[in-house]
Amino acid sequence: MLEIIRIHNELLGTYGDRGNSDVLQYRAGLRKIKARVTDISYLDPLPRSGDIYLLGGAEDAAQLLSLTALRKGSILARAANKGAVVLAICAGFQLLGTKYTTRDEEFVGLGLLDVSTAPGDKRLVGDIAVKSPLFEVPLTGFENHSSVTTLGPDATPFASVISGNGNGVAGLDGAMSENVFGTYLHGPVLARNPEFADLLLELALGTSIKPVEDDLATEYAKWRRALIK
Amino acid sequence: MRSLKLRFAIAVARSAGATSKLLGHKGETLPGRILLAIEPEAISLLAQSKEVILVSGTNGKTSTTKAVTTIVSQLGPVATSGSGSNLAWGAANALMSSAPYAVLEIDELHLPSIIAQTDPSIVLLLNLTRDQLHRMHEVKRVADRWHVECSEATNTIFVADIDDPYINYSIVNAINVVRVSFGGRTHPDGAVCPRCGSYLTWVRGNYSCICGLNNKINELKFKKGSASYRNAILANIVGEIVGADPVEFTETALERSVTKEISGKNAHFRLTKNPASWTEALQGDLHHDVVLVLNARQVDGIDTSWLWDVSFKALKGHRVFVCGERALDMAYRIHVEGVTPEVVESVDVALSLATGSEISVLSAYTAFFELVM
Numbered sequence: 001m002l003e004i005i006r007i008h009n010e011l012l013g014t015y016g017d018r019g020n021s022d023v024l025q026y027r028a029g030l031r032k033i034k035a036r037v038t039d040i041s042y043l044d045p046l047p048r049s050g051d052i053y054l055l056g057g058a059e060d061a062a063q064l065l066s067l068t069a070l071r072k073g074s075i076l077a078r079a080a081n082k083g084a085v086v087l088a089i090c091a092g093f094q095l096l097g098t099k100y101t102t103r104d105e106e107f108v109g110l111g112l113l114d115v116s117t118a119p120g121d122k123r124l125v126g127d128i129a130v131k132s133p134l135f136e137v138p139l140t141g142f143e144n145h146s147s148v149t150t151l152g153p154d155a156t157p158f159a160s161v162i163s164g165n166g167n168g169v170a171g172l173d174g175a176m177s178e179n180v181f182g183t184y185l186h187g188p189v190l191a192r193n194p195e196f197a198d199l200l201l202e203l204a205l206g207t208s209i210k211p212v213e214d215d216l217a218t219e220y221a222k223w224r225r226a227l228i229k
Numbered sequence: 230m231r232s233l234k235l236r237f238a239i240a241v242a243r244s245a246g247a248t249s250k251l252l253g254h255k256g257e258t259l260p261g262r263i264l265l266a267i268e269p270e271a272i273s274l275l276a277q278s279k280e281v282i283l284v285s286g287t288n289g290k291t292s293t294t295k296a297v298t299t300i301v302s303q304l305g306p307v308a309t310s311g312s313g314s315n316l317a318w319g320a321a322n323a324l325m326s327s328a329p330y331a332v333l334e335i336d337e338l339h340l341p342s343i344i345a346q347t348d349p350s351i352v353l354l355l356n357l358t359r360d361q362l363h364r365m366h367e368v369k370r371v372a373d374r375w376h377v378e379c380s381e382a383t384n385t386i387f388v389a390d391i392d393d394p395y396i397n398y399s400i401v402n403a404i405n406v407v408r409v410s411f412g413g414r415t416h417p418d419g420a421v422c423p424r425c426g427s428y429l430t431w432v433r434g435n436y437s438c439i440c441g442l443n444n445k446i447n448e449l450k451f452k453k454g455s456a457s458y459r460n461a462i463l464a465n466i467v468g469e470i471v472g473a474d475p476v477e478f479t480e481t482a483l484e485r486s487v488t489k490e491i492s493g494k495n496a497h498f499r500l501t502k503n504p505a506s507w508t509e510a511l512q513g514d515l516h517h518d519v520v521l522v523l524n525a526r527q528v529d530g531i532d533t534s535w536l537w538d539v540s541f542k543a544l545k546g547h548r549v550f551v552c553g554e555r556a557l558d559m560a561y562r563i564h565v566e567g568v569t570p571e572v573v574e575s576v577d578v579a580l581s582l583a584t585g586s587e588i589s590v591l592s593a594y595t596a597f598f599e600l601v602m
């Protein structure tokens with residue numbers, strides 16, 4: 001049983017990112033792999049046993065509450081160190097960094113990725129397309145944020161930006177390690193880009209999975225890529 | 230007495246409106262734009278001679294504005310904004326009328342400025358949930374602006390549905406407030422206190438915060454019910470304040486729905502434009518044949534990620550057609566939830582394929598207006 005942990009969706013669910021877990025579960029199901037999605041609220045302790053942890057985009061106050069809760073016991077960092085897969089979008093990605101600055105205060109992040117985030121001078125809203133070395137095809141999504149994320153020396157960019165803004169600096173989007181991925185792509189990103197969902201499943205299972213025919217998913221991803229300007 | 234400049238501005242605006250109507254437009258936006266271009270103070274000048282009532286919120290603005298207009302009309306002529314013309318020029322256009330009352334639907338982001346300009350007698354605040362996030366960015370951002378303006382509008386009576394924490398926060402420092410609660414419903418974006426940023430405690434549709442924000446302290450309490458039912462009550466509370474008799478509305482009177490006969494079949498169109506209104510519509514009665522129409526233009530919200538926050542499970546067992554400019558966004562979303570979509574070119578094609586004679590059509594904003602207007 002693949003354990004998918006959806007972290008604080010009531011806080012980190014402003015931009016539809018809960019769909020990432022639905023797509024993972026669905027595409028696991030197409031391979032007859034059982035997957036369970038568990039919602040962990042702000043009030044619940046974070047389980048240590050997750051195979052995949054998901055974080056989404058949030059409004060500012062909600063993001064800070066989530067950070068406060070996730071700092072307790074550093075469970076997410078420990079799970080990631082043991083090989084659990086983490087996918088974090090937008091505000092969730094910012095929380096994984098070393099430092100997160102608002103207009104008023106500076107916060108220490110969860111430290112899973114060597115990135116730091118600070119307020120930018122304008123809101124970055126719109127369709128985004130990126131090219132990640134992990135995939136042959138570009139990934140598409142939608143971004144809606146006002147912060148700028150800078151990579152530290154130990155960070156690997158997730159992708160370079162084809163159109164849109166991403167991190168808002170250096171033409172890059174997101175950051176990643178072997179099993180931790182941060183990006184600004186909503187959409188949800190795994191719905192728009194099934195190859196990314198499959199990669200996360202393979203990493204979580206530690207084995208390759210057979211390709212599946214899901215014509216609608218393929219048609220959808222292709223159509224969204226065709227809209228890239 | 231209206232100034233010469235204002236009278237000139239109205240004259241030019243009206244003639245432009247008449248020309249625009251001759252050309253086949255609705256003629257609601259252009260006159261207001263011209264009026265404000267010639268006399269930027271027009272809204273405030275015209276509002277002085279009227280009893281102004283404003284209605285705002287994410288969902289239910291248009292139908293509730295119509296309901297309030299119906300109720301207030303018992304007292305005399307009412308100037309009101311046309312369907313969905315809820316920006317500054319729509320208000321300016323409506324205010325040109327000589328009617329003693331004005332009931333105006335106002336866009337959420339424009340509300341603070343229109344309150345400041347019209348010094349309204351009453352403002353009815355319905356709800357604030359996620360909508361058009363590419364434009365609103367965050368629900369809290371809208372509520373912060375409301376909060377500031379409501380605190381400053383000391384002549385205005387606010388009628389507020391405080392089961393929505395964002396509405397309660399908006400009016401928490403206002404001087405004259407009728408806080409209305411129906412209870413029994415949660416808020417899709419209501420996990421965090423909009424006032425202090427703490428985690429809200431929700432128990433059976435009632436919330437409370439350590440900072441004191443809650444919906445148990447209210448002036449009027451009613452039993453729980455649908456959005457249409459709640460908005461009819463809120464409209465009548467406004468009516469009672471201005472001295473109008475209550476008007477009874479049917480349970481579904483305030484839904485944005487229209488039935489049209491198309492090639493011998495009855496298509497029941499319903500406006501569904503964001504997670505809250507889709508959820509409300511999917512909880513209602515649906516015919517076996519259902520058509521989902523999705524566009525993603527500016528007023529629809531150009532990002533469709535929110536589809537994943539709506540549960541479409543209620544459509545299991547129905548025959549579901551999907552169309553619109555973003556049909557595939559919708560099709561893939563419901564596909565993953567186990568509902569099989571039939572992607573078709575248009576509503577007409579869906580209706581021709583449907584086997585039943587009664588068909589539910591749930592439609593995004595721009596598509597709704599193209600289909601039923």
